[in-house]
Amino acid sequence: MLKIKDLHAGYGRIQILAGVNLEAEEGQVTAVLGGNGTGKSTLLKAISGLIVPWNGSVEFDGEPVEGLRPDRIVRRGLVQVTQGKEVYPAMSVEENIKLGAYVRSDRQGIADDFERVYSYFPILKEHRKSHAGILSGGQLQMLCIGRGLMANPKMIMLDEPSSALAPQAVMDIFRSINRIRRDGTTVLLVEQNVRMALLLANYGYVIKDGVIHMEGLARDLINDDNVRLSYLGGTVADTTGAAATL
Amino acid sequence: MLVDLVMIGLSIGMIYGLVALGISLIYSGLDIVHFAHGEMYMFGAFIGMTVYTQLNLLYPFTFVVALLGTALMGIVIERVFYRRLTAGGGGYTVAGMGIIICGFGMALFLQNLAYVIWDPTPKPFPVDFGRAIVIGDIYYPRVYLWIVIMAVALMVVLNVFLRHTKLGLAIRAMARNKDIAFLMGINVPLMISLTFGVACALAAAAGVLIGPINHVEIYMGYLILIKGFAAAVVGGFGSLPGAVVGGVIVGVAESLGAGYLSGNYKDIYAFLILIFVLMVRPSGLFSVETKLKA
Numbered sequence: 207m208l209k210i211k212d213l214h215a216g217y218g219r220i221q222i223l224a225g226v227n228l229e230a231e232e233g234q235v236t237a238v239l240g241g242n243g244t245g246k247s248t249l250l251k252a253i254s255g256l257i258v259p260w261n262g263s264v265e266f267d268g269e270p271v272e273g274l275r276p277d278r279i280v281r282r283g284l285v286q287v288t289q290g291k292e293v294y295p296a297m298s299v300e301e302n303i304k305l306g307a308y309v310r311s312d313r314q315g316i317a318d319d320f321e322r323v324y325s326y327f328p329i330l331k332e333h334r335k336s337h338a339g340i341l342s343g344g345q346l347q348m349l350c351i352g353r354g355l356m357a358n359p360k361m362i363m364l365d366e367p368s369s370a371l372a373p374q375a376v377m378d379i380f381r382s383i384n385r386i387r388r389d390g391t392t393v394l395l396v397e398q399n400v401r402m403a404l405l406l407a408n409y410g411y412v413i414k415d416g417v418i419h420m421e422g423l424a425r426d427l428i429n430d431d432n433v434r435l436s437y438l439g440g441t442v443a444d445t446t447g448a449a450a451t452l
Numbered sequence: 453m454l455v456d457l458v459m460i461g462l463s464i465g466m467i468y469g470l471v472a473l474g475i476s477l478i479y480s481g482l483d484i485v486h487f488a489h490g491e492m493y494m495f496g497a498f499i500g501m502t503v504y505t506q507l508n509l510l511y512p513f514t515f516v517v518a519l520l521g522t523a524l525m526g527i528v529i530e531r532v533f534y535r536r537l538t539a540g541g542g543g544y545t546v547a548g549m550g551i552i553i554c555g556f557g558m559a560l561f562l563q564n565l566a567y568v569i570w571d572p573t574p575k576p577f578p579v580d581f582g583r584a585i586v587i588g589d590i591y592y593p594r595v596y597l598w599i600v601i602m603a604v605a606l607m608v609v610l611n612v613f614l615r616h617t618k619l620g621l622a623i624r625a626m627a628r629n630k631d632i633a634f635l636m637g638i639n640v641p642l643m644i645s646l647t648f649g650v651a652c653a654l655a656a657a658a659g660v661l662i663g664p665i666n667h668v669e670i671y672m673g674y675l676i677l678i679k680g681f682a683a684a685v686v687g688g689f690g691s692l693p694g695a696v697v698g699g700v701i702v703g704v705a706e707s708l709g710a711g712y713l714s715g716n717y718k719d720i721y722a723f724l725i726l727i728f729v730l731m732v733r734p735s736g737l738f739s740v741e742t743k744l745k746a
């Protein structure tokens with residue numbers, strides 16, 4: 207579904223990505239892991255078109271998309287949800303979600319997707335008439351994911367959806383990502399919560415210094431000694447405990 | 453006398469309001485403080501006057517031509533000059549300074565362009581609106597009524613456009629956050645052009661409306677810029693309803709001041725009001741909540 211070859215990108219003259227190679231299979235959750243400032247968000251922005259890649263190729267759904275404007279890429283079915291949980295605070299929750307359907311005109315499809323989003327996040331339905339500005343961090347994240355889904359994307363890219371959330375909210379988010387995959391939307395998941403991400407994902411990449419440092423099946427990565435040492439604290443029991451809750 | 457002055461002040465205030473609306477629209481949507489906005493007003497007036505006197509179009513049609521022409525001019529200027537500078541970030545940074553200087557430069561350039569095209573002698577914009585309305589003591593030239601009607605109509609159309617159309621929604625989304633708007637599939641560069649074009653068209657409308665009262669001349673953009681800014685700041689910089697209310701306050705204050713105090717100091721009343729409002733309410737009358745930013 208998504209094939210990235212030798213992707214270089216940065217800001218101004220500062221290079222951040224130094225040749226990233228990555229693939230995401232249709233119908234799967236692919237995780238991108240890595241520490242702070244390693245270029246995860248930069249990678250997503252270079253894919254979604256918010257920054258223009260310097261070099262390399264991005265192929266989505268069989269067609270090159272590198273260098274296209276972000277709105278064009280959205281129309282091809284690839285949507286990014288940014289890290290900042292940014293919404294339009296003075297608009298209602300419902301209006302915010304509806305904004306995600308800006309590119310569409312199929313009324314029935316939009317209505318169906320509204321129900322889909324509300325089924326993932328019932329709390330948003332409860333608050334649908336409230337100003338988005340009053341939502342909690344977890345609810346804001348749900349709103350951002352819901353808004354992204356309203357474009358009816360083939361693939362959605364989530365940038366640290368669990369960051370700065372309470373444990374319960376983290377669980378809710380990961381559960382909903384699981385359902386999003388099951389309902390047929392491919393997911394590229396950037397995370398710092400390595401344990402949860404690898405439990406959920408099919409395949410994982412670890413990014414470091416702007417290149418892919420390690421990759422493999424998620425279940426292999428979670429048992430990998432390097433990954434354990436660098437990114438996973440805790441014990442095997444923690445991991446199995448967390449797995450049970452998904 | 454009081455009623456006359458208030459009614460005339462209201463009309464002139466509408467002119468200030470239209471200019472202030474454009475300034476606020478550009479500021480809240482594009483993060484540009486547009487110092488060449490007075491020249492958009494000047495060009496609007498000149499295009500209107502030229503079309504009216506040379507082609508003998510009906511006055512309402514001169515509006516259409518002047519608004520479209522000025523909007524197009526604004527769009528080209530923004531696209532070719534300002535866009536490069538805003539790409540580096542605006543606001544109060546050094547890059548933002550570049551935009552301000554570019555705006556002043558543009559104002560000078562446009563004045564000189566107008567000098568070459570129309571020469572510096574003030575030109576009449578002779579439109580016959582018929583006899584003044586006289587009710588008892590009140591004497592109200594119809595041109596002032598026409599200004600109020602046109603300005604209010606434009607403001608209503610702008611409001612409906614921004615609040616109740618899909619394009620308006622896209623513009624509000626772009627104004628708030630360009631990246632998020634992009635990721636919702638909104639053509640952000642197009643919305644930027646549209647916003648700038650609409651703002652310039654509003655200034656042009658003000659120019660065409662004022663033309664028949666004053667003469668049209670190449671330096672007319674200078675004072676209106678300052679009055680427009682005063683109106684925008686009084687209303688709350690970036691607030692659209694504030695721009696209109698600010699315009700009316702400045703217009704009425706000026707008219708009353710000129711009538712009761714002294715006409716010689718007409719142009720400073722706007723600033724007295726400005727200073728007074730800023731002392732009482734530093735953020736202007738309307739809070740930022742009412743900004744275009746959704």
Ligand SMILES: Nc1ncnc2c1ncn2[C@@H]1O[C@H](COP(=O)(O)OP(=O)(O)OP(=O)(O)O)[C@@H](O)[C@H]1O
Nearest residue numbers: 217222240241242243244245246247248249289398
């Ligand atoms: N707009 C920008 N301009 C300049 N440098 C930037 C910009 N955004 C990010 N950077 C730099 O690029 C590097 C990578 O940032 P990026 O946001 O991609 O990291 P990240 O992996 O997403 O980190 P985090 O986990 O903290 O979100 C960082 O060193 C950061 O300082």
Ligand SMILES: [Mg+2]
Nearest residue numbers: 246247289365
């Ligand atoms: Mg990041």
